[in-house]
Structure formats: C-alpha cells, structure tokens
Amino acid sequence: MLGIETSCDETGIGIVRGRTLLSNTIASSMDEHARYGGVVPEVAARAHLEALQPTIEAALAEAQVTLADIDAVAVTSGPGLAGALMVGVGAAKALAVSLDKPLYAVNHLVGHIAADILTGEEVEYPTVALLVSGGHTSLLLVRDLVSDVELLGETMDDAAGEAFDKIARILGLPYPGGPEIDRAAATGDPNAIRFPRGMSRASDMAEHRYDFSFSGLKTAVARFVEQHEATGETLSVPDVAASFREAVVDVLVTKALDACARHGVPRLLLGGGVIANKRLRDVALERAEAAGVAVRIPPLSLCTDNGAMIAALASELIMSGHPASTLAFGADSTLPV
C-alpha cells in the first residue's frame, strides 16, 4: 500500500505491507513558509506538485520495491488545506489509474491515530487520542479505528502548534516557534506568570467540555510583552516561554485525561508535531500514571504528518473489508472524522 499525504506543508509518501512499515519519506516546504511566519496555502500546494514525484521515488527506493509491486494506493482527502489536498488527490488518482489498482481516500485525523499500528506494538481500543499540530488540536474517542471514531472536541481558534508559532513571533523568535519556545523555556520558570488556560471553565459545559481555545492566551502573552515594552521593565523571555508552554500543556493534558476518566477509557494516544514538546510528553506521562491511564507516543516520524499513517489506515480498511473509493471523490478541507 502506497500512501500519499499532502494536507499541509509535508509531502509524505509511505509504503506499508499490512501492518509493517517499509518506508516513510517526507519532503517539507517549511523553509519556504518561514519568512511568512506560517504555512502559506498556495506555496504549500505548489511545493507538493514539485516534491511528489521525487518523494514517491525515494519511498520506493527506501522500501526496496518498484511501482509494479504496489497493490493499492491511499491518499488523504481531508481535512487540510484545499489546494494542498487537491495535489495529492490528483496524483493518487493518476497513480491508481495508471497502475490499475484500487484507491482508498482516507481521513487525515484518523490517519494520525493509525500511525500507532506501525510501531509494531499491540494496539488496543478504546483509546482517547489527542492530536496536536500546527494545523489541528483535536480530542477523539476511538472505539474502533475503521468504524467508530468520535470527535470529542477541537480548537475553536488557533491550533496548539500555531499558538507556539504566534507566541514565538511576539517574542522575536523564528518560525517554526515550537522548538524555539521549548529552547527558551528550558531556563525559565513555568510558574512565573499565570497565563489563562483557555476554555478550562468550559469543562462544566457538556457541548464545549473538550474544545480548546488559544487566542485568549495569545492575547494575554502579547499584552504582557507590550506592557513591559511600554514601561521599560525587563522582560524574561525564558519565563514568558516557560509560563506560556505550561498553560498550553496544562489545558491539553487536563482535557485529555478528563475525557479518559469520563468515558472510562484507560488509554491515551498522542499524535501530531507538537508531541515533539518534551514538557507535554512528561506532564502527560506523569499525570496519566497517577490517573491509571496508559499513554502511547509513537516515534516523532510517525507523529508528524506522514504518508505511512495514511497507508496504514487504508490497510486496516482493506483488512476489515471496506470497499475501495470510486474515482469521484474530491478534496474536502473540512472532512469530518
């Protein structure tokens, strides 16, 4: 199974045989977006168009197979950036037709959950999944990977990674902001400033209990920095970075573990590029242990956007008897799970 992922700025091609990972190759246009401080959809789409062919070739070489060995093609049809998705969907259709093989359109978020299968460890459901990246912040309840994935909540404004990127810009740090904030936070005091935990009070409201909001936090940090600039008071970038990171981590872990408790699910799967944040992993592991919840964190190469997770999900669909997609599907930027 060859999987194609182009929902954001990573051109990901993965090849799997059943649940075995053969290759996972990625070309990123992140450098091209750096000067804009965030992903520019048009730039991402054009970069996918150029990167797809060489990335497919690299993935085939890494897996030590040729196109003639490919039995089926899988592609992310949404959610994501419309133009970026369209490039992958077009390429996947062309490949499937030319090889005369079945094509599977899959959901990007469910793909993130499927990544866990490729770790080779026994995967158990139900599990709660927390997906945090530059494009999404979603909390899902997975009773069955191919037939029962429920979106519990998502961000109402910025994604968690996007919040890191925006705060980095406010602090004069380069893009992508996550690693930069992490570095700055290393010497800071996470309790120096009590920044707001977005939507934490919403935990009492059933309809928004698992939703997130990071725009209030962003405004609070911006105001804090502006006030210091206006008064000339020295600003400790490490303290701001550490306090901001703590606010994000706190709200993510609190809501994820609350979902585990309320649904009686003793498992939590983490995914998305923000998982690179060690503080997030540490706090999740520590609090989950206290709550009797087992945490799964696939290696980072499977957590960030990649084609292998898309191929893995399509393999599961085949194994559970799902029919292939017809060629009549398009890219759906808001595709629900």
Ligand code: KG4
């Ligand atoms: O999944 P990913 O690689 O790609 C997309 O979202 O497309 O996630 C990238 C996001 C960026 O917003 C980046 O700032 C964030 O993940 N990120 C981090 C860290 N490393 C990357 N956020 C917090 N801490 C990190 N160490």
Ligand code: ZN
């Ligand atoms: Zn993603």
